[in-house]
Every structure is written in C-alpha cells, then in structure tokens.
Amino acid sequence: MKIMNMVNAINDALDIKLKEDPNIVVYGEDVGVEGGVFRVTEGLQKKHGADRVFDSPLAESGIVGTAVGMAAAGLRPVVEMQFCGFVYPAFNQIISHVSRMRNRTRGKYTMPIVIRVPYGGGINALEHHSESMEALYAHIPGLKVVIPSTPADAKGMLISALESPDPVMFMEPKRIYRAIKQEVSEDSYSIPLGKGKILHPGTDVTVIAYGAMVREVQKAMVMAKEAGISVELIDLRSIYPIDKELLASSIKKTGRVVFVAEEPTAFGVGAEIMAIANEEAFLYLQAPPKRVSAFDTIVPLPKGEHHYLISPEKIFYEIERTAKF
Amino acid sequence: MKIMNMVNAINDALDIKLKEDPNIVVYGEDVGVEGGVFRVTEGLQKKHGADRVFDSPLAESGIVGTAVGMAAAGLRPVVEMQFCGFVYPAFNQIISHVSRMRNRTRGKYTMPIVIRVPYGGGINALEHHSESMEALYAHIPGLKVVIPSTPADAKGMLISALESPDPVMFMEPKRIYRAIKQEVSEDSYSIPLGKGKILHPGTDVTVIAYGAMVREVQKAMVMAKEAGISVELIDLRSIYPIDKELLASSIKKTGRVVFVAEEPTAFGVGAEIMAIANEEAFLYLQAPPKRVSAFDTIVPLPKGEHHYLISPEKIFYEIERTAKF
C-alpha cells in the first residue's frame, strides 16, 4: 500500500499495464516528454520508451482516428484528450468508428481503446476548460463511460478499462486529481466496469453521484446527519453500462432519490436516472426524484463559477426537501 | 393554399425568407446547382443567385465554422448537413462556438444560424445515413433543437428559425420528406419555436412523439381506439426549449405517459421526458412513464432495420400496457 492521489493512481495503472501488455501505447498532446499537462503520464516515456509513450501532433480527430487504426492492427491505444472541452474535434471518429467498428465488422475488428478525458469545473480555469459532457458519450451505443471518485477506484477501473475489449471513455474528475489521497495497493488489481458502489448505507434518501461530486455529497451528508436524515450514498462509477440493479434496490428501499452532478441538467445523465427510478421502482417512489445539477448554460469563468458549482449546502437543501416531501 | 410535401414546404420557407431578408445565405454540400441530395434547395440558386445559395467544399467543420464568421459579420447563414450522421465533424464548431458565442461575448456577437439536418431511419439507407441524434444537441446549452412532423409545421417552424436570434438545429425527418402531403399556405407565416401541440385530445394516456414517429403513433391510435383507449397525442415539435407546461398539463390529466422516438433509448430525449413527468406531475402519475425508442445499438442496414424501427404495433402494445397498469 502506498499513499496516492488520483494522478499517482492513474499513472500507476498505466505503468503496470504498459509493463504487462506490450500492445499498449499511450499518446496524445504533451503526454510524452512533458508527462501531460496534469502530469498524469509523468515518467512513463522514460520508463517505457518513446515508441510506446509519445507526443502527437495537436489534432484530436487525428489522435482518436489513429487509435482506431492501431486498435484494428492489434494495439491497445490509450489516448489523452487534454480537456473535456477539446474532445469535440474527435467526435466523428468516436461516434462513426470507435463506438461501432465492432458491430459494423461483426467482430472482425474490435476497438480496445481507452480515451482519457480530464473533465469538470471548480479549478479556476479558462473557458472551455471546465466542461462535464459525460451524457453525450453515454448516449452513443458502443461506448463505455466511466468516472472514478477516488484514487483507488481510478486505478482499479483504469486497469479494467485497459483490459476491456471495447472502447472506454475514462473521464477523470480533475478537480480532485490531487485533492484526495488514500492508501492504494501497489499491485495490479481491477474493479469491474459497469458496477456502482454503495459508499454509505442509509434508509431515507438515495443520493446518486460520481466523480468530484461524491465528495461534495459527503460534505452535505454531515448536514443531513445533523438534520436526522439517513442518506444512502451511491457512487455510480459507470455511466454506461449503468448499474440499474443497484440503483433499483436502493431506490426501492428509500423511495427517494437525489441525483447530483456537475453536468448541465437538461438531457443529461440525471434524466436517465429519473427514468430508471420510474422504470425500476415506480411503485416505491415516495417523492419525485430530484436532479441537482448545473444550470443549462456554459460554465462561467472563475469569477462567476461560485454561482454555478453545486455546493454541499445546495445538495443538503435538496436532500432535505426530498426527505420531507 | 397549395398541396405541399415537407420538401416543398421547406423549400418554400427558404425561398420566402431569401426574398425578405438580404442577409440570408444558404450553403452546404451540393445545395447549389444540384439543389441538395434531397432536392430541398432545388431552384433556389437560380432564383436568388450563386452568391446567396451555393455549394461549399466537402467539410462539415468548415461549413459550420464559416457560418460562425458570417453570423458575426451580420449575415444569417442557413447551412445544410447532408445527413445527421455527418454532423459529427462539425461538433466542435457547434459546441465551442455556435452555441456559446452570444454568452461568451455577452451579446456582442450573436449566432442567428440555422443548421438543417435530415435525420432518422426507415429509408433503406446505407450505414451512417439513418441516425437520430437529437438528444446530443438538446444537451448543449445555447442551441434550440426543433423537429417538424408535417409540411405546414415545417414551413412555419423554419420561418421562425430563420428569424430566431439564436442558433437552431432544424432537424428534418427525411422518412416523411415526401410521404405526407397537405394544404400549406403560400404566405409567410411562422410557428413559434418551443411550443408543442396537442394533435389529438384524449383522456387515458398521453403519447409524446415528434418527427416521423407522429405518423406511426397515429397508426397505433387506430388500434388503441379499437381497444377502447383514449390517447392524447402531443407533437413535441421542439426538443429544446421543451414545452414543459403543455406536457405537465396533459400528464396531470391522463396520469399516464408513453414517449415514442427513433433515437437510441439510453440518455436520450425520452429520459428527459421521464424526468419532466416526475418533476412536473409526480402526484398524478398512475403508471410508470414509458419510453418506446430504439435499442442502444447502431441502426442496422436495411435488411435488419425492421428489427429496429418502432412499429405502430409496438407503440400500441406499450400504450395498452401503460393504460392497463
């Protein structure tokens, strides 16, 4: 065991798998010499060679598009998109090829590609640097979309992603890249994709969150506890496939749902959670499932971001309203 | 009044507005000489000149990106994306600029751009030619996303779009481009964006649809009537802004909701409808709101498409199940 933050944990997972699997290559803008703008790939080029960990030209469509060719030719590319706001140029490659090559070729070519995407707000960033667009990927058939909330999960989930026969959007909540430290095993271990996790059992309200919002919910839970509300906290971890079973059983127990995320609200992940609550546990619902997510506007620059970010207090406010409904 | 199909009606709207507004320019791949692969812009270049209706190089990001420049410089570009499956290269321009320029520049530059997108399945098309990706656009703050279901609506809604101060994704259900004919006024008239419409009042189940699915629901309603189920049919028309008021009042009345769309189900428009049903009418719901939409797979080629398309019978099946819940 070793104390790691999420950056260390992701780096460790990459390091381990680069050693284990000669087909893995890691590339993207600045991931080589520089080790990535968030230093996530730091040291990997030195250790594994510039053939396997390297910089690419500044072209996201090219980065993902080349990954498609590599995957078809038997490699396992891990590409970094520098920020969630810069994945868009690669959308055509992601939707038209990465997500559907297996289906289109009836399994002849598969796409074991991991696309790493630092995402989310709260880091006083420039415009286009704070986006949370996981819902877009979750709607595209053929992708897996996962988001860890702790260093230990990040490592185990990334190792799973690096063993996944199908493409994975591995979204990294950059706000907590270095904010959370914990003991993480130095071994190679994997956490299955597609499974959520009950972080805290409770009886009154099911709160569903992921990524950086898990920590915010945990802060809100202190207030909830004071107010005598028992919260069951679920870390969704996987946006698609989504763990309906876990969600259903928790919602059936509590009858109340609060969903918390950084994404813009309309047509987001939260909507799917609302749908699931109905489809899976309609007769158990005692209050309308509630979305606590961002306004349907662009993320403001730092000076306005406090208006926009989801605060623990707001989460508590909605938990309380739902509990009292 | 004149008998028109949707192709005629859209052409007519463009023609009228090209005459009225000297700032409108219409361009895209094959829209000039050829009049578009669906002949929607047929004759417009002859009438309005090659300066205002013209072909562009084959580059969707360039097409939308240039529209941004034109809009900032005071024009009103109407661009055609040849198929919904070919918008993806333009995603970066749509998300990073079209949708947010007004907000980023605090209104200094606005984006009165109409992006026309023929979409949907059921036309025996090649791969990538049958997609229904409206949910992706609906999730992006700053866009309007509208879909007509009749020639008359298409004309009135397009005229509104061409007068909108903000960007509109104008999605055209190509399956019914020529399938529905009706009397359409030859005048300039507009139908406000953001408003749905009750096509058929009813008391037992609210069925919400748009685009080509409206007609399929109408077929299912014949069966429902036979089965003694009174369906209230809402044509959503606008995906964003979404007409929550109309939805809420209908759902409160019937207590039952069936949503019908061609899109893949997970994280789609249907999820938002499920959320709205809960947020707006929780206490009135008598059955779990139901989504009747496509599997979360790519659209099969024509020989497999019958497995995938939503049939009137399936719609009826779900209406009945919901009515009997």
Place this chain on the structure above:
Amino acid sequence: MIFKEFSATKKRLFRVMDDQGKIISPSHLPEISNELLIKAFQDMLFARTADQMIVSYQRQGRIFTYPPNLGQEAIHSAVAQVIKHDDWLVPAFREMGAWLAKGVTLKDLFLYFMGNETGGSFSSAHNMFPVSVPIASQLPHAAVIGYAIKLKKLDQVVYAFTGDGGTSEGDFHEALNFAAVWKVPVVFIIQNNQFAISVPLRMQTVSDSLAIKAQAYGMPGLQVDGNDFFAMFAAIKEAEEHTRTGNGPVLIEAVTYRQGAHTTSDDPTKYRTREEEEAWQKKDPVNRLRNYLIDKKLWEESREEELISQFRKEIDRIFVEAENHPSYPLEDVFQYQYAEMPDDLKRQKIEHERFLEWSRSRTKKEVAR
C-alpha cells in the same frame, strides 16, 4: 524516380500512354510480365462487368444504393497487382477492383449493398477495413496502421483511398500529417474523379493539383493519369517500394472521371454536360489498355465477349446466392455492439421478444376471428 521527375511541385501529369493506348513515354513503361498485364486487364473487365450488373440489379430494385466505379478501374487494378496478402487496404467506397484483390467475395459485396451487415464486414478479406462512408474519416486509421506496422516491425504497407472531395475534410489533413511525422508506410491514393457528388473540383479547391497538397506534409506527391494503367502501375510500384523501405508515406493523385452517377440515386445531367462526359469516355481506361494489348497481339476482341459472358454468369450466380442468403436475426442487431452484452441491451432484447410474442399471438387471434 517518377516521384522525383514528376514531383507535384513541377506541375506535370505522369502518363505513359496516350488516350488511344499508344505508349508516349517508353522509358517510363513499367516492367510487367505479359501474364500479369493480361490479368490486370481481366481484373478491370471483371470489375467493370460486376459494376455494371450491380447498377442494373439496382434498377431492378434488387439492391439498395450503390456507387458505380465505371471509368476508375485502372487505379484499382494497379493496386490489385501490387498489393500483397499482408498489406492493408483502407477503402473509401469506390474501388471495388482493389477490394476483390484483397479477397472480398462478391457475395459479401452483394450482401452489403443489399443492406445485410453480414457482408459489410468483408470477413474473408485479410487486413482490410470496411467501407468508410463518412468521407475521409478512414485516413487517420490508415495513417496509424502504419504505426503499428513500424512498432511491430512487420513487413506490410497500407493503401488508403479517398476521393477528391475527401481532400477538403480536416481528417485528410490530420491523417497525412500524422503519417508524415511518424514516418509510416502508407500510400495515400486520391481518386480525383472530378466531382464530389455534384460539386466540381474547382469548387473543392484551387490548389495547382491535389498531389501538391503533399507539400504541406513533407511527403512526395505525384499526379498520375488514373486512366492510364501503366502510369498507375508504375506509380503504385514506386510508392510501395519507397514506403516499404522506411521512407515514410507518399501521396498519389489519380486523375480520372466518374463516368457513371455518384450513386444509383444520383442524376449527373443536373450538374454536368454531355460533352464533358463524352470527352472523358474517350479516355476510358479499359479501352486504352485494350487498344494496347490488341496492338501488341496480347488480346483479341473475340476472346473478350466470351470472357465477359462467362463473368456475367458467374456474377449472376453469386448474386442469386446472395439474394437467397437468410436475412439476419434479431440477435444480430444486439450481439456485436459490445464484446459482452450489457444488461441493459439484454433487457431491451428480451422486452422486444416479449412484444414479438404478443404480436404473434395477437395476429393468430385476428386470423382466428
């Protein structure tokens, strides 16, 4: 040396024979055995026959949309004669002759254009990508198969196709740049058939040629008469050697003409003149090579008729076979989307099957009434 001599920067079109099939530049006539030459010609005939039959099947409503290859066969045949079993082919969608060389069966091809996914994977074609419908999006794939080849030290090269229209897409640019920077073995072939659907080349780009775009990436570029089999063969050969020996990618612009419609749903009379079409028909690649072969006594017109009727029988037999191929089950819509089907998809399938059962029993009841 052709790439040097006719470098795109010199604005010279590389040709070996004239429009009638007379050799105008004997020094550039590539070495090619008579057998291979005759095979190359027969390949062109076969592809052309299949192509024309598919168009007529389409008119009969027996297949869906199809993009005719008529007039572009020399390009495909040149690649076909050079490409090796382990080499990769990354197609656009209009180079049937090259696909056949990679082992695509006619049956798969027919199935695909009949709208049956079973065919579209081209399962029998080793190291070949599926057709790429989103224009130019296949080029980054091609670029980096080359990287995998380099990394694994394999003896392979990649042939990648795009059209003239495809050169306008950002992916064209990104792909060529990646390939050049990473110095990988790829032969990029632009089929400049003068049109992207209805849009003529001059509205696509105003560069001196398409080949000259190679300059932007620091790779050799060559403009070739794509209707001249010898020129194409020589160009592909040299490109292949250049790239296989570690010198990085090359770009070939094959100047040709799409004699047919863009696809079977297109009507070219809307955007081009009969005169233009006729002018290009005079440069038809099959006729040119035939003239040459007849002149050299390597071919007789009489032989051709028989051969073609043989081809036609064979093609039709396979077409009927494809028509009788079972249409695919519901299962197939689901099973290939992920390696392991997510629960959600499983449930969608089960729910749909439940509906189908209900539907069947309902129909029975209706019938019973």
Place this chain on the structure above:
Amino acid sequence: MIFKEFSATKKRLFRVMDDQGKIISPSHLPEISNELLIKAFQDMLFARTADQMIVSYQRQGRIFTYPPNLGQEAIHSAVAQVIKHDDWLVPAFREMGAWLAKGVTLKDLFLYFMGNETGGSFSSAHNMFPVSVPIASQLPHAAVIGYAIKLKKLDQVVYAFTGDGGTSEGDFHEALNFAAVWKVPVVFIIQNNQFAISVPLRMQTVSDSLAIKAQAYGMPGLQVDGNDFFAMFAAIKEAEEHTRTGNGPVLIEAVTYRQGAHTTSDDPTKYRTREEEEAWQKKDPVNRLRNYLIDKKLWEESREEELISQFRKEIDRIFVEAENHPSYPLEDVFQYQYAEMPDDLKRQKIEHERFLEWSRSRTKKEVAR
C-alpha cells in the same frame, strides 16, 4: 513582390535586418515614417511591459492562468500598424499587441484573465472576435468573415492568428481551403514560436516550412523572420494590399520563439534547454528594433526607462481598477445564453434564488444560535 521573391516554395526566410538590428537587405526595407516606426517600437514596449506585469500579477495570485507573449511582439506590432479600424481581427490567444490596436482596453483584458466574463467580450474592440481557446477553431470564422465582406462589398480585410501547433488541426486545413476557394480577403498569420506547449515543431509537422502549407490551398505563402519588425511590417503590408484588392487570402509564417512559459502554469525547463532559450534571446525583437533606432538616432536608452515606468504606473492603475470591478451577479450567468431566456432557464434561476434565500436565512439562524 516579397511574396513572389520569397515564395515559400523557394524555402527562403524573409528578413530585412540581422539579429543585431543591422539592415541586411536595404532594398526590402519598407517605407515607414519615423513617427510610425517609433510608435511601433513603443507599442512593443508597452505590450511587453503589460505582459511582464501580468505574469507577476499572476505570481502574486491576482489573476488566473495567462499565456505570456514575451518575444513575439514584433509580429503583433506589425499588424497593429497596418490594421484599420474596420478590419477584422480574429485572435488565437497570444497576440496582445494586436488586440490593443483593435481597441481592447487593458481593463477588459485584465478582467478576462481574472476570470470575469465582462472583460472577455472585448466590447470596446470593433470588429474583433473573442479569444479562441479551442486551437485553430477560429480560423473558419476568419475565412468567412471574408465572405460577408465580399458579399456586402465592404472595404475590409481580416487578420487571423494561429500558432504552429494550430496548423495540425483539421480546422486549419478547412479554413484555408474555404478562404482560397471563395477568394476572400484574409491574412492568415501563423506565429511559429517553435512549441505547442511542450511539443516541438518537428513533432508537429515535417513539411519544409509552415508557409509552404499555402501550396495546398493555392494561395501565396511566405516565411518571415517574426522577430524582425521590418520584415513583418513589409510582409503584412504586402499581404494586406494583395488581399484587399481582391486577390484572395495569403498565409504568413512568422518565425519566432516563445521566450516565456506556455502559460503561467507551465514549466518550460521540462522540455527545452537553457542554451536554446539563450540563443533565441539574442534574436529578441525588441532589442533588434531598439538597436536600429538608436543607431539611427531615433531613440535613446534613457528615454525608455522613463517611458516604461510611466507605462507601469498606468498599467498598475488599470489593474487595480479591474480588481475593484464588481464581481458579476447570478443574473449574468443566465441572461446571455439566449436572446430570450427559455422558461426552463428562468425556472433554474428562480429555484436557485430560492435556495440562496433559504441559505441566507439558515445562516442567520446559525448566527442567532
């Protein structure tokens, strides 16, 4: 004629003065009045002073991330001297001197980098786009402002910036192609500062130059010493005349060096050597022009110190003003997203205000306890 004489195809860098500021090609010395030349130099000094102060404000934690301009000022000043009031500027994010010429106020600039949207719109700058963070995505905008200019028969040209890294993006390609095909008045300027964050040019492209990429679009391309004010001024002047008179777009590669970090969060020592940095410092554009001016008795070192201290006072005054600018209200998050706020957004705002009210009363209660 520079564009002909030094056409990118000839692989010659256009320079007028050497690294010390000595004129090495008098025939190319552009006509420029002494007044304008001194203004150009003072513009460079001002921009550099502001730039350096912003970096130090950032170190003090008074602004957020900032991309320093150090070493690239000659390019911006050359544009600043040529650009007209009605001309358009489409920036990337590292050409402050050009922004100031378009009327961007320092206060807006500071507000923007302090993270206040109010500044980011650059409301006082006529015909100027906001900063474009997604690399190269601004270039298609620039391309087609030109179309609007043509259509409306306006007397305007567009200046568009990108970095060397930006040339790899598909949008670079699409934009230049559109502009050339539509023959619109745009001057594309690549600031080749040798790096895209940590990635050196040779890993970005292996073309002979960036200017030569113009070949791919059929437009003139010129590689200029971007640290040579005279060369830049002459190039921009000629480009402007060329494009304003209806000859279509041009591409200028300005060869320079980013002397500072990529942004204030970057550490260049990770990816480049001290030697390299020092070699480029010797070619510093401000020093070169200063040497020239002093040599020509147009400037005295003594004057500079005073001027800079004056600049510093002014800059600091405005900076403090920006710091005291009211932070923006909740309203501003919502009100600019659409012309007319959709009901949904209105409700989100109202709901949030309700929460804020609850929060305030809760805090009061806590305090009361």
